[in-house]
Amino acid sequence: MSLLELNGVNKIYNPGSAHAVHAVQNLDLSVEKGEIVALLGSSGCGKTSTLRMIAGFEEASSGQMAINSKEINRLPPAKRGVAMAFEGYSLYPPLSIRENIAFALKAEKMPATEVNKQVEAIAALLEISDFLDKRPNAISGGQQQRASLGRSLIRKADLHLLDEPMGQLEPQLRALLRGRIKHYIKQHNLTAILVTHDQTEANALADRIAVMEGGVLQQFDTPENLKNKPANIFTGAFIGEPPMNLFEAGAALNDTEIHLRLGDDVKLEFPKARFSPELIERVLTNKSVVVGIRPHSVHLAETGHPAEVYANQWLGDQTHVAARFAGKSIVSVAHDRVRCGPGEQVNVQINPEDLHIFDPATGAALSHGGVLA
Amino acid sequence: MDHTSLLERWLRRFALALIVTFFMFPIFWIVLMSLQTNETILRSPPSMAFVPTFDNYLAILAGRLDSNVASMGIDFLNNLMNSIILSVSSVAVALCLGVPAAYAFARHKFRGSEDIAFTLLSFRFAPPLLVLLPLTLYFQQIGLADTYLGLVWVYQLICLPLILWIVRGYFEDISPDIEYAYRIAGHSWFATFRKIALPLAGPGIAAAGLLAFIFAWNNFIFALVLASADKQPVTVGALAFVTASGIQYGQIAAAVVLSIAPTLALALWAQRYLVEGLSLGAVKG
């Protein structure tokens, strides 16, 4: 049995009025013990409403929510066994950072030495040891956020809810703290749900990511699968930095090859054998499809389809090359420097195993890498 | 769950009704009074049942005040005219002076600018009588006593600080970047003031002007001391209803209704600006 179970949960604000907002629609979600799950989406996608319903700050309009098989719909927040770190830090202003972090432990009547030990440990982890005895208003926003995160993580709770836990964090610390926090959560066998709009954060921390848009769960899967097997155009385009290249294409078939015509001037030709027979049938019945190619799979090579470079940007550890291709632009990412300037012709090579094919009408994925989705 | 929200809705309605009653009752009562004769007003216990009469209004419009004892002339319409002249010109002068000053205070921080602005505001705090006594003497000497000009001048004590402080806030709310952008686009500072700052602070200026108008309209003490009968506004003119032979409640009520009518109409008409102006703050880029 899962630790957290959401079944057909809806949230409607101002029901029945002209301003009714269906913020969360028919959400099914289950989180296993020891798992880190990210709710990912742009603002207004319903992720924060979902978190607040789990925490008990909002009532679900309908549907069941259960923690450890016990229904929590009507339980007050304090009785749900959840710990929460808020986006707006929400530290108690009159208490020092140390007292803030220790607050919940003291309430549990833990001996003072043990409390101190745990606070020191989490403070070292979050790099806040130096200002444990300061008041919240004497430290920066990023430091407050780390303290707030510490106050939540130190608690023994069935479920930790983290609302945009790293949004204010100093960029130089992010990568390191992500690693440490992930290690901490795994080591202590905590279960965590984090809400974020930053896919880098979700990817780095989460075992599974729930991608939401317009109150609807688009896909709930591992970062790996979100990247390699996006369920629809939305997830495909949303996940990935730089975003996936998308082209409308016309599909055609002869005895040996499949042709995908992108725009007016590009025809991708692939041997039939690289696609599964079911897929060939589906693609053919569709005729017009949307083709997606990740920038990392766009190779610049000696041979291939000609494209004209308009930007070549080296960012230290990777190079982004953008070129005019099929009446649009195509972006290629390489991990070394690429020498080609604006205006130059390059050849774009695309392998059939890197193709994502979507239905243009529904947006649903038809195939990934030559295999039916 | 629908339960609670339904209860909540009803509670909210009830609270709203209570507040509306509290604030509207005096106005409602005075309108009722203005439609009754003194006898029906004063009967005990009071009753809502009466035959409405427009005699009070007719008396005021005719300029004749009749009581059961005597009859005297009263020039209420002239008072109304005075109120309009005084308030409109005071606000006009205050806007012409206050808006550019507010802009200067908002945009150019110079040494002592805060102090000057605060001194101007502090005129609002001083008890009017304190200012009035010496002022009366001066006015009599330089011939400003009992003139519209002198009154409008004194009314600036009410209008100018109000406009200055409210409008200054609006100018400060306009991102300086918006004005820089217009200047960088090749326009002079004056064009920027006219084309960018003024329109964007428009709702605020309207709200401040309206408030200043209402304050000027309701002013009593300045006009009481500085104006003779033919320059008196309605607030002072209403005193005439308190006669030696008794107080003419019905006519006072009618006069009050007539005198609040212009400000009420103005406020209703400009409600949109007022709400926008007083609650929201100005523009966000």
Add this chain to the structure above:
Amino acid sequence: MSYLDLSNIRKSFENETVLDGISLSVPEGGTLVLFGKSGAGKTVLLRTIAGAIDPDAGSVTIGGQDMTTVPPEHRGIGMAFQNFALFPHMSAFDNIASSLTSRRMSASEIKRKVQDVAELLKIDHVLTHTPKALSNGQKQRTALARALVSEPKVLLLDDPLRNVDAKLRFEMRLELPCLLADRGATVVYVTQDYKEAMALGERIAVLDQGNIVQIGSPEDIYKRPANTEIAQLFGDPTVNLLDVVPQEDERGLHAFLSDQRVDFHGDFPGVAGRDCIVGLRPEALSFTQNGGFPVTIEAVTPFNEKTVTLVTTLRGREILVSQPAQSTVPEGPEQNITISAQDAILFDRQTGKRLEPVTTGERVEEAA
């Protein structure tokens, strides 16, 4: 030939020095990126060039003309603001046209020019909308169009992509250099995003507390950062900084990480025995089967395009390793990682400044 010259610009606000004697020059048609954390003085400097802020001392020269006391409307510049600064009471068309209405220009010519630039920026279909009705991306393009339409010789861009979403920011980052090159304007671009700085700048000036701490090409700054702070500002994940005391023997300067020898490339006279910091870029590190130094894997945090692994050395020091997403992290917690000598950057621990390897032997510290 330089077109825009700043000489010894100083500015303080109420005893706080914001610009501490800044001198810069940008060649005609060139792009200079001003990079720094918030509060470094970038925006004040840009406004000084625009004429919106008067400097306490120093001069601004544009095209050979001293512009220090010239009001902004006569400097012939275009500017785009971080918060867009669109005129809320005017349509997108009037916003863009405002850069032209102050000139003697016929209405039809204004219309044609606005139309042209709107088409270029793909906002010609929303010209009648007021800013309120525009999406963030459209606002940003309108603001850019307003700056571009009068074909200014100097273009000042104040973090123009800050307030648009990641996807749009990425697209614009690719498009902008082309667009700017086509216009031939001399560009000063302010940003806090190191990726933007590297993508756009032929030259990047790094500002800190009102001073220029380093100025150079993206490659200079990434590979040869003047100090540890700049090294940390450029790169995601951020550079690993480890305290070391390098030793010297016949094989050259080296230090020990996890009891294993790590060599430094080049001669560093006088550095042996000094307290130093070694900077290791996460992407320069890689897992290896033979050699290298032993580490324990703590957590694997995949990014989209790369996988970042947090490892600790035998002494418990933390190191981030970044690899292309296609390559896999080896199984098991105990692994070895390696770095090539060229990629280790050496800093002085006391000053934080980078130590420059020399071949001739005299110069040790690079002047920042």
